[in-house]
Amino acid sequence: MISELYLGWILELMLVFSRVSALFLMTPVLNFTRLPVMVRVLLAMALSIWLVQVTGLGSGMALSPRVLDDSFLLLIVGEVLNGAAMAFGLLFAFAAFQFAGRVIDYQIGLAVANQIDPVTNAQAPLVGTVLGMMGAIYFIVSGGFGIVLTALKDNLLAYPPGQIGFFTAVEPMLVSFGMMFTLAVLLIAPIIVVLFLVDITMAFSARFMPQMNVFILSIPLKVFIGFVMLALSAVSIAPVLTRIFQEMILYWREWF
Numbered sequence: 328m329i330s331e332l333y334l335g336w337i338l339e340l341m342l343v344f345s346r347v348s349a350l351f352l353m354t355p356v357l358n359f360t361r362l363p364v365m366v367r368v369l370l371a372m373a374l375s376i377w378l379v380q381v382t383g384l385g386s387g388m389a390l391s392p393r394v395l396d397d398s399f400l401l402l403i404v405g406e407v408l409n410g411a412a413m414a415f416g417l418l419f420a421f422a423a424f425q426f427a428g429r430v431i432d433y434q435i436g437l438a439v440a441n442q443i444d445p446v447t448n449a450q451a452p453l454v455g456t457v458l459g460m461m462g463a464i465y466f467i468v469s470g471g472f473g474i475v476l477t478a479l480k481d482n483l484l485a486y487p488p489g490q491i492g493f494f495t496a497v498e499p500m501l502v503s504f505g506m507m508f509t510l511a512v513l514l515i516a517p518i519i520v521v522l523f524l525v526d527i528t529m530a531f532s533a534r535f536m537p538q539m540n541v542f543i544l545s546i547p548l549k550v551f552i553g554f555v556m557l558a559l560s561a562v563s564i565a566p567v568l569t570r571i572f573q574e575m576i577l578y579w580r581e582w583f
Contacts, residue, residue, distance in 0.1 A: 342488035344375040349410025382483045408493035416575040419503045424462045427511040428455020434522045435553035485583035499581040518556045
């Protein structure tokens, strides 16, 4: 009987570990993939043990040793889906910064000057990287890690190990996906308006002063104005940053 209880506890821990690992691997702000493999495993395991104890799932009775057959692999897949659905909240929040940065890069002519993101090994926009760093700093100083841990605990209570809650998160995902574009535009709205006025001014200049090379002049001018506006708007985008992470929390609340 004791061995069965221990085995059930280990099985629960493995399922929780699968959910936590999926969340961490898909979360950009944690930069989990840049840590050594042993450190990743130990951190995820320590957090999984803490969650099992805090949520009261450590009794070992929720799962029976009978799941050691082929169905246990399906349970692992379900836990990975749960972790991925939870990570979507963070991904959507930071994708808003990347999308906003991509729009600004196209407006000021830096779209061809992408850099390689060392976390994902993919091309990342220059301004999007700056906005993403700003969002990561705001997320950390505002207690974002505590919010993630609380959400993990609530998620385990709503969907204990062995239950798949991924499919109930599809509708909140679609709503959050739409909000991502709205919040991204709000994040850079002043910059877009000013750059649009610059384009209009350049168009009138080309009309009334055809001898001037407007294209060559507009490139450094738009880069300078774009970065100046980005610096000036940095102090006024705090409400938008707060709204972005509030939408992340709202997505989690609507799901579990």
